Amino acid sequence: MAAPRASLRLVAPIWNGSTRSIHGLSGEMAPRGNQRKRTLLQLLTDCFCDVEALREYLLQKQLSNVHWKNRSFTHIEEQYGPYIGGAFFILKQGGAVKFQDKEWIRPDGRGRFSLEFLKFQAVPVEAVDASGCAINYQGLDNLLSMKELQSLSLKRCPHVDDWCLSHLHPLANSLQELLLAGCPQVTERGLACLHHLQNLRRLDISDLPSVANPGLTQILVEEMLPNCEVLGVDWAQSLKLELEEQPRDTA
């Protein structure tokens, strides 16, 4: 534990310097004249007896923030049903939703979206585009009640991991397209449990940095899902090759 502690100490003086009022974090240097300040300091020392504790607290805060973002809107779900509840969750996250035979609904640049879709209660959700959203295992629960979901895009989602992929099995009957490109936490271990999704027709597993052997993984996934078109490394590679070859052709 020597290394993290040492680096913590490196951080401490900077932090103390920038916030003068909490200068005497140990409590001994607290000004005696100002009673109110002293109690505040005491409170601080009681709660965070170390800078490490404070930083740990901030770390936990950061983690719980992701949880808070992935809370489900139970009141909306109860009032309008699972489709609207899930759609509201995705739109709130910044993703896009497509109801059956309707246009894509996307939030604008400020994250605002019109609430017109609230009247589509009986219309099932057909496609969800959650690219780049902070969705995690807990948030995925909102999508699992959409039994008619055909296309799900989880491109570049930082919190989607192998646990999430194993969580998708309730959608096995409907899901036809799954896009996982660019998810930093997805590995071949999670891809192995996609064999539950027997109706899958299109799977994008290109650009997964955590997969150790992308080529071999792609072959094994293709073997596992014989009816599915798997976009993998060679797709990305051929794209690069084409780019390289094009100038030659013109020259």
Added chain:
Amino acid sequence: MLRTVLQLGLGRNLLIRGVGTRRGGSTLDWDGQVSEIKKKIQSVLPGGSWNPLYDSSHLPPEHSDVVIVGGGVLGLSVAYWLKKLEKQRGAIRVLVVERDHTYSQASTGLSVGGIRQQFSLPENIQLSLFSVNFLRNINEYLAVVDAPPLDLQFNPSGYLLLASEKGAAAMENNVKVQRQEGAKVCLMSPEQLQKKFPWINTEGVALASYGMEDEGWFDPWCLLQGLRRKVQSMGVLFCQGEVTRFVSSSNTMKTVSGGEVTMKRIYEVHVKMNNSLEYQPVECAIVINAAGAWSGQIAELAGIGKGPPGTLQGTKLPVEPRKRYVYLWHCPQGPGLETPLVTDTSGAYFRREGLGNNYLGGCSPTEEEEPDPGNLEVDHDFFQNKVWPCLAQRVPAFETLKVRSAWAGYYDYNTFDQNGVVGPHPLVVNMYFATGFSGHGLQQAPAVGRAVAEMVLEGHFQTINMNPFLFSRFYLGEKIQEQNII
């Protein structure tokens, strides 16, 4: 000459005494003081006991509130929850005593690392569900500032349990219980099984149960190191050594019927340093026995089971080491990426290992052919005679396999009912158990650690009711009926 010297000495003595009394202040006898100084000088001389330059930093502390015997995954989990649930930061001083910091023989590192909810007992299912939740959020529970996140390498491929016609009814009941507790388990007929996993031979299979999520296997070493790192940052002390003795006080009490009962309380643990005779007595309030396969010996040290047979004092902790082999083989035509951990009707199991067509598995030997647990040597004939026939019968592709390597590890085998022992001993009142899980200790460790910590801090179980797992069941003869022990 001699006489004059004596007289002089006596005279001076008398004189000094006289002076002392005349001053009337000193309370200590001069002779006593001199002899004390002499003793001090003697002890400072080479060979003496007092040594101010002696470095004792390798010794454990002299006092600790809780001493955990065994630094495996169960012991560390108890330490973690004790620190996590303490009312005030730094309120409890916890010392973990581990015999071997390389964990060369520890069951944790040598295990296959499976986790499943397919048990028959609601408590076991709850323990597993709690643990899987812990593992899913491991980077939140075991987050350490400035440390990289843990890579648990969890394979969510599930468990596939096969049942013969005889076991089908029991399996159906078990799955009902598992579903009630919230596990995602489904039943499969032989036809469905054949369709989903075409490489399986369904002969003799009447029913299969398959875990859809939260089941699979993970890297036990990662969990161990993650717990170690976190627990260290929370201020738990570690010490490499062996517990050789418990110093305890005893109280004799009479029951209503007139029988005598001796209540014991451990107040000192002697920790012997490795490769030396040096030991340190550690004063403590609570001892937690998480020594895994060797917890029976630790319990004996505390005097558990040293009474007339048939009484509570004479009831031993029925946990002993049992050797289990794990074989790793290569099979080019073997089952593919979707392979779950398959447990055959015969008791043999296997799972995929990595992507290179490697598999690992084994089988528990019958009670009669139990190997000698004295060493960790592997019996390769056991694979040829017992494991391979079962595997090849179930998966025809395994006819042409080639064993790559093998190892052996210990089960902390509970000979009474193959289930864990949790909670305090009724007579040695401050010894708590977290042991005896007979092969599923690793997967339940996070939940068991919490249960023990709750028992220590609150005096009762809060999250999961573990009352059926108390030590007293050995005396009362109440076996826990768990059917799915692999």
